[in-house]
Amino acid sequence: MIALAVARENASPLVRAPRADDGPSVWRLIDSTPSLDRNSLYCNLLQCSHFAQTCAIAELNGEVVGWLSGYVPPGRDDTLFVWQVCVGRKARGQGVAKALIGEVLGRDASRGIRYLECTITEDNAASWALFGSVARAMGAQIQRSELFSRDTHFDGTHDSEMGVTIGPFERGQIAGLKA
Ligand SMILES: CC(C)(COP(=O)(O)OP(=O)(O)OC[C@H]1O[C@@H](n2cnc3c(N)ncnc32)[C@H](O)[C@@H]1OP(=O)(O)O)[C@@H](O)C(=O)NCCC(=O)NCCS
Known part of the structure; x- marks a missing residue:
C-alpha cells in the first residue's frame, strides 16, 4: 500500500489492493470512462476478490x-x-496510473514477475504514453505486435488490439515506478 502525493491541496491518493466490497465503485469508475469496455459487476467482484493480488485501487x-x-x-x-x-x-496526469502498476509489481507476490503485458488500440494515445513511460522508467525494452484483430477476433465490432510486452526486467528496475 502506498500513499501518493499529488499537486492538489489535501489530495493524497492511497494505492492499495482491492476488497470485494470495492466492486461497485470499480464498476462505476469504468462505466464513467467511455473509452473502456464495461464488464459485468460480477466480473469486477471476482477481480476485487480472487484476483486482488494482481489488481490495485x-x-x-x-x-x-x-x-x-x-x-x-x-x-x-x-x-x-x-x-x-x-x-x-x-x-x-499526476502519476496515478504509473503508481498503480508500480504497486502491483512491488508486492511480494510479484517477486517472480519479469514481463508486463497489455493490449492497446492504435488510437489510445494516453495508453501508449503510459506504457512507454513505464518502460522508460524501468529501463526495459518494449515490443508490440498485433494480438487480437478486428475481423478475426472481434467479428468487426471492436478495433484491433496490439499486444505490448515490456521486459525482461529485474525487481530493482521497478523502483522507477514509485511515486
Ligand atoms: C491512460 C490513463 C490510465 C493514464 O492515467 P494517468 O494517471 O493520467 O497517467 P499517469 O499520470 O500515470 O501518466 C503516465 C505517463 O503517461 C503520460 N500520459 C498520460 N496520459 C496522457 C495523455 N492523455 N497524453 C499524453 N501522455 C499521457 C504522462 O505524461 C506520463 O508520462 P511521463 O511519466 O513520461 O511524464 C488515463 O488517461 C485513463 O484512465 N484513460 C481512459 C482509460 C484507458 O484508456 N485506459 C487504458 C486502456 S485499458
Whole structure:
C-alpha cells in the first residue's frame, strides 16, 4: 500500500489492493470512462476478490479514482497481464496510473514477475504514453505486435488490439515506478 502525493491541496491518493466490497465503485469508475469496455459487476467482484493480488485501487478521500485489473496468465508465472487501467478525469496526469502498476509489481507476490503485458488500440494515445513511460522508467525494452484483430477476433465490432510486452526486467528496475 502506498500513499501518493499529488499537486492538489489535501489530495493524497492511497494505492492499495482491492476488497470485494470495492466492486461497485470499480464498476462505476469504468462505466464513467467511455473509452473502456464495461464488464459485468460480477466480473469486477471476482477481480476485487480472487484476483486482488494482481489488481490495485487508488482511493482519494474515500472515493475510488483509479483502478488496475491484472492477472498472471496460466502457465506464465513470470508475466503480469494488465487487463484494464483507468484513472478518473480529475485524478489524471499526476502519476496515478504509473503508481498503480508500480504497486502491483512491488508486492511480494510479484517477486517472480519479469514481463508486463497489455493490449492497446492504435488510437489510445494516453495508453501508449503510459506504457512507454513505464518502460522508460524501468529501463526495459518494449515490443508490440498485433494480438487480437478486428475481423478475426472481434467479428468487426471492436478495433484491433496490439499486444505490448515490456521486459525482461529485474525487481530493482521497478523502483522507477514509485511515486
Ligand atoms: C491512460 C490513463 C490510465 C493514464 O492515467 P494517468 O494517471 O493520467 O497517467 P499517469 O499520470 O500515470 O501518466 C503516465 C505517463 O503517461 C503520460 N500520459 C498520460 N496520459 C496522457 C495523455 N492523455 N497524453 C499524453 N501522455 C499521457 C504522462 O505524461 C506520463 O508520462 P511521463 O511519466 O513520461 O511524464 C488515463 O488517461 C485513463 O484512465 N484513460 C481512459 C482509460 C484507458 O484508456 N485506459 C487504458 C486502456 S485499458
